[in-house]
Amino acid sequence: MAQVLEFKLPDLGEGLTEAEIVRWLVQVGDVVTVDQPVVEVETAKAMVEVPCPYGGVVTARYGEEGTELPVGAPLLTVAVGEPAAEPEGSGNVLVGYGTQAPAARRRRVRAGTATANGQARKPEPGPMTPHTRGTAPARAQLPAPTPASAPTSASAPTSASAPTQAAAAAHPAAPVSAMAPAQGPVPVISPLVRRLARDNGVDLRQLAGSGPDGLILRADVENVLRAGTAPARAADEQAVPAPAAAPRAEGEVRIPLKGIRGAVADKLSRSRREIPDATCWVDADATELLRARAAMNAAGGPKVSLLALLARICTAALARFPELNSYVDTDAREVVQLGQVHLGFAAQTERGLVVPVVRDAHARDAESLTAEFARLTEAARTGTLTPGELTGGTFTLNNYGVFGVDGSTPIVNHPEAAMLGVGRIIPKPWVHEGELAVRQVVQLSFTFDHRVCDGGTAGGFLRYVADCVEQPAVLLRTL
Structure with a gap:
């Protein structure tokens, strides 16, 4: 029986904590070999091809081109022919984008037999690498990594399970949890979710997340804002309304500050401040x-x-x-x-x-x-x-x-x-x-x-x- 292994976005080194998917190099159903480049990503410092440490059949891809993923978020799942107690990497390193410890090459698996057993696992939050001196700060926008549920274009087919947004839809109002802890960290999938909650007066401690193990997703906060039921902040006795979006003037163009441009903006701002x-x-x-x-x-x-x-x-x-x-x-x-x-x-x-x-x-x-x-x-x-x-x-x-x-x-x-x-x-x-x-x-x-x-x-x-x-x-x- 084929075993489905999950390949996560590896630690990029140099204090980098996320990357943007520029171009997928494989499709769902493709057979890949150990260390074959599977995706081209752009960090705040360079554009690189990321090799996969497993050989087998691609059963799911997470994130479409243009999506930003944090380090540790799933990139894809691969059905391999030989089960292993713990997945091991190839040991090869691509400029700091390494793939764990050495392991023997695995034999290829035909797509017809592997995909029947390959079920994509739900994304898990990845660890964030601390910044080091001389590196660009992390980007502000970190969308929650979610697998695509159905191919929306020819370049993004998938056999993954239902998207994370669907799980959030099952909790339309992100109910207030009576069991929310009074102290300690709140499980949140990305810094973007914390910022979204903070800017709109949502108390994360009063939310019950729809993700795995109660993980609070971006959709949970957005559902609360849409429903107009944002819990009050601890310091304020009432919710802070979301700021109204300013109407766009005719011909107005908005360009996201991300990738290299976002890194330059963050670094120059820090330089001016310090x-x-x-x-x-x-x-x-x-x-x-x-x-x-x-x-x-x-x-x-x-x-x-x-x-x-x-x-x-x-x-x-x-x-x-x-x-x-x-x-x-x-x-x-x-x-x-x-x-x-x-x-x-x-x-x-x-x-x-x-x-x-x-x-x-x-x-x-x-x-x-x-x-x-x-x-x-x-x-x-x-x-x-x-x-x-x-x-x-x-x-x-x-x-x-x-x-x-x-x-x-x-x-x-x-x-x-x-x-x-x-x-x-x-x-x-x-x-x-x-x-x-x-x-x-x-x-x-x-x-x-x-x-x-x-x-x-x-x-x-x-x-x-x-x-x-x-x-x-x-x-x-x-x-």
Whole structure:
């Protein structure tokens, strides 16, 4: 007899707690092998294919394309030919998206014999991974994972049991429970449900959930709101009515803040809340830097990019001003200076702004930096950056000059302490050696966390960078 095993969304690592289903790679009834990619998901940091640790026949899929699921929520069920006491994974790891412990490969099962016994299990709430330093906060919207009861389109057939909403419909008014505990955690399927209840004055302790073991689902709260029977909050003696939806103006478009855009919004908001930043800037004559780059590339060998030279200047400046390669530990009230420079650089893609990180940039020469910038930029464009390549930065280089602008006051990339911005390089009138001449001029801006240093240190850093841009030979002192 075939055994039905449930494959849940694995721990994504890097503090990520949910992912959005972008594209299903298998259909119900398909035969899959161990470690075969079954779904493409997008996290707040990257788009990846998730491999299944079981081999067998897909009997159910949970969630349609565009649905967000928390870590631990069921993705699909697979009917395997050989029963096992406890399901084991393949042991393979895809950039932190691993599949538990090693196990022997299971033989394939024909769809005709497996689907007769494959019954999809009801989704269970998954554990939420705590955030780590340098990672994006969890998205606000986390819809409850529910299996599809019947195929609504050609891309989402299923043989799962009735949807969770159907279970909630059996309790249309989500009755108040006399047995509700006065203390302790309330079993709720996702943070979205808690937020929905809090915003609308629903006391979760007075609800009897329709999910497994009394789990409170989103549908339970929505049914209460529709029925107008929201229990009062403990602090208020009457229910708070749900806010009326504002009428949409003609032509109004609403775009959900989710995926990379949502992660960027959360991170920038946090940076503005927590970091008291300041910005200084200076114009620099980049004519000699451009000539030096042209001479390097004319000598043969791999071409050196201008961004790589600017990165080399940054690492040299951070060696002179190490307090800027740091972050603030707010709990310990300490500034933590870091011994290695992991250089992030802002890259604009079709999916939004991402900041890939060049590891150990301080130990790389211009050629190595050029190659790594090219590799990470291409991965950013194709959406194949891994979470590890998007986290752990200690300093950011922002080349907004590619957009044709001269200056900017960028927001520090939390939890880092500083960011160097580079504008476009254009010919301008400039006094050179006592005479007016046309030179290639660039504006440099430097935004820093005022907690880690004062203006003197920030000004010294920026002035050193400008000196290296104007006279690249200055770099020879640190090579």
